[in-house]
Amino acid sequence: MNHFQLAFRNLRRRPMRSLLTMMGVALAVGSFITLYGLSDSVHQNVQQSFDEQGADLTARRSGVAEPFGGTINQNLMPKVAAVPGVAAVSGQLITFAATDNNDTVLAAGWAPDSFYWQHVPLIEGRLPELGDAKEAVVGNEIAKTLGKKVGDDIALLGEKFRIVGISNYTSIINRNRVIVNLAPLQEITFRKGAITFLSMELEKPNDEGEVNRVIETIEAMGGLAVTKSEGMMKNDSMIGLLSAVSSSMAWVALLMGVLMVLNTLLMAVLERMREIGILSALGWSKQRIMGALVIEGFLLSAVGSAMGILIGVLGSMALSAAPAIGRYVAVSPTLGLIAVTAVAAIVLGILGSFYPAWVATRASPAAALERA
Amino acid sequence: MNPRGAGREPLITFEHVGYEFDQGRIVALKDVSFTIGAGKSVAIVGASGSGKTTLILLMCGIRMPTSGVVRWKGEAVPSTAAWTDLRRSEIGIVFQDFNLFPTLTARENIEVAMFGRGLSARERGKRADAALEAVGLGTRARHLPQEMSGGERQRVAIARSIINDPALIVADEPTGNLDSVNAVAILDLLFELQESRGVTLVMVTHEPSYAARCERQLRIKDGAVFDQQPAVVREVAS
Numbered sequence: 001m002n003h004f005q006l007a008f009r010n011l012r013r014r015p016m017r018s019l020l021t022m023m024g025v026a027l028a029v030g031s032f033i034t035l036y037g038l039s040d041s042v043h044q045n046v047q048q049s050f051d052e053q054g055a056d057l058t059a060r061r062s063g064v065a066e067p068f069g070g071t072i073n074q075n076l077m078p079k080v081a082a083v084p085g086v087a088a089v090s091g092q093l094i095t096f097a098a099t100d101n102n103d104t105v106l107a108a109g110w111a112p113d114s115f116y117w118q119h120v121p122l123i124e125g126r127l128p129e130l131g132d133a134k135e136a137v138v139g140n141e142i143a144k145t146l147g148k149k150v151g152d153d154i155a156l157l158g159e160k161f162r163i164v165g166i167s168n169y170t171s172i173i174n175r176n177r178v179i180v181n182l183a184p185l186q187e188i189t190f191r192k193g194a195i196t197f198l199s200m201e202l203e204k205p206n207d208e209g210e211v212n213r214v215i216e217t218i219e220a221m222g223g224l225a226v227t228k229s230e231g232m233m234k235n236d237s238m239i240g241l242l243s244a245v246s247s248s249m250a251w252v253a254l255l256m257g258v259l260m261v262l263n264t265l266l267m268a269v270l271e272r273m274r275e276i277g278i279l280s281a282l283g284w285s286k287q288r289i290m291g292a293l294v295i296e297g298f299l300l301s302a303v304g305s306a307m308g309i310l311i312g313v314l315g316s317m318a319l320s321a322a323p324a325i326g327r328y329v330a331v332s333p334t335l336g337l338i339a340v341t342a343v344a345a346i347v348l349g350i351l352g353s354f355y356p357a358w359v360a361t362r363a364s365p366a367a368a369l370e371r372a
Numbered sequence: 373m374n375p376r377g378a379g380r381e382p383l384i385t386f387e388h389v390g391y392e393f394d395q396g397r398i399v400a401l402k403d404v405s406f407t408i409g410a411g412k413s414v415a416i417v418g419a420s421g422s423g424k425t426t427l428i429l430l431m432c433g434i435r436m437p438t439s440g441v442v443r444w445k446g447e448a449v450p451s452t453a454a455w456t457d458l459r460r461s462e463i464g465i466v467f468q469d470f471n472l473f474p475t476l477t478a479r480e481n482i483e484v485a486m487f488g489r490g491l492s493a494r495e496r497g498k499r500a501d502a503a504l505e506a507v508g509l510g511t512r513a514r515h516l517p518q519e520m521s522g523g524e525r526q527r528v529a530i531a532r533s534i535i536n537d538p539a540l541i542v543a544d545e546p547t548g549n550l551d552s553v554n555a556v557a558i559l560d561l562l563f564e565l566q567e568s569r570g571v572t573l574v575m576v577t578h579e580p581s582y583a584a585r586c587e588r589q590l591r592i593k594d595g596a597v598f599d600q601q602p603a604v605v606r607e608v609a610s
Contacts, residue, residue, distance in 0.1 A: 283460025
């Protein structure tokens with residue numbers, strides 16, 4: 001028998017309590033992985049949706065917190081296009097729009113001269129006739145979800161658009177997006193002349209000095225915040241808020257798990273003060289007694305963490321399967337996140353066992369010689 | 373036979389030891405002085421509440437005297453941690469209530485006393501099996517305490533007390549929870565171990581006939597200790 005076997009025996013004395021504590025830790029770890037994974041995935045998926053459209057720089061209304069909330073005057077497009085170093089510009093209006101069956105889709109309206117049109121990965125049909133035509137290219141995922149095919153109509157804010165093509169983007173957001181001409185989308189959203197983002201292709205995208213000069217020139221026009229497209233979501237306040245909320249909830253869940261370990265071990269110690277006194281009478285040092293209790297804390301949090309990883313992975317799969325979330329975010333916790341969470345839970349569980357362990361060292365060996 | 377050549381060297385020495393409870397309002401022991409030589413058997417007798425348990429708690433370093441000094445092999449023991457080390461290596465304790473861990477088998481209950489001795493798990497198991505053989509429980513190694521009789525449990529406790537080859541076994545009313553047949557068998561075992569291993573045996577008991585088997589008796593009354601020879605020894609001497 002070794003210390004681990006001894007700790008295991010002690011935990012097995014109160015199997016239901018130990019199991020419930022491990023379940024508590026498991027739920028905490030699972031919540032942590034799911035919530036943190038969600039905020040990470042939102043960031044990654046939004047960024048990926050921008051990346052695969054091929055822009056070097058993206059401008060948005062400065063000072064607006066919501067990613068799709070601010071609008072830019074479409075008339076700025078020629079001015080930006082005229083900035084030295086800018087090869088092409090593309091404006092897009094983005095909105096969530098009610099569609100058939102009380103469902104909601106992400107809709108993007110592109111200007112006729114947008115370079116985005118050149119990068120649409122069509123798997124079926126064609127691009128819309130550019131201009132005012134109420135025609136749409138729908139992502140393959142949303143087409144499948146809504147049961148739409150080329151030739152069908154799709155409603156956006158009550159207006160019918162004819163589906164002329166099906167796209168097959170990589171990012172989950174773009175796979176669930178409906179692309180239409182800019183003008184009809186502006187009309188049905190009452191945003192005539194407005195765009196959400198203005199994207200640019202540069203002549204020398206790898207020339208850092210040139211890129212910075214273009215950014216400064218465009219921002220000097222006023223009202224625009226320009227970032228490199230690959231870092232588009234890095235400083236987004238909404239994504240930041242989501243991350244902050246998710247991580248706060250995740251940490252609270254994890255700390256609750258630690259408190260459960262602490263509570264369980266404290267109860268166990270108080271119940272076993274006489275036995276701990278016997279150990280002291282047998283010559284166990286305070287450090288050894290503390291160590292034995294800390295091992296029990298380690299076992300509770302380690303087994304709980306292992307169960308929590310499973311819950312976290314299953315929880316992430318469940319979130320991805322929910323239409324309201326899975327249409328825009330593929331929640332997939334990274335191995336790094338799982339490893340860090342498990343280690344954090346185990347370390348916190350060990351820390352949580354220190355107080356009960358310290359209480360245990362106060363057990364008097366004299367109690368072992370007093371009559372029960 | 374006395375393998376340790378004991379009796380010549382002092383093992384435990386009490387020098388003017390006093391012990392008070394409740395901020396001096398209760399005096400359990402006052403100005404107690406005696407020496408117990410290595411390899412001796414000593415009975416501690418006295419009425420309930422006379423301070424017998426306090427005396428052995430002081431003897432094991434579980435309580436520290438409020439006055440005077442307790443010496444181990446002639447040396448004052450400097451700290452409670454040093455006493456803990458002695459209990460791990462030099463002092464075996466046998467409790468009246470056995471004090472076995474209910475979730476551990478007989479063998480594991482003995483192994484627990486070897487933690488911190490720098491032995492491998494395999495070695496601990498081997499020694500525990502040998503100790504169980506020595507107390508006649510070789511076939512009960514895998515049994516839990518609740519699967520054993522009172523006499524068997526006390527045998528396991530005795531095996532645990534000798535596992536680190538101690539110089540002193542302190543037995544606090546070791547037969548208190550046993551019937552007369554088992555009580556005699558446990559006493560036989562204790563005296564046999566004391567004799568064969570040269571261990572010092574200090575035993576608290578209420579039973580005069582059990583105390584009479586010891587070479588010496590310490591009677592406690594009103595916090596004072598009176599050293600006396602047992603009746604059988606006096607008769608032989610006279």
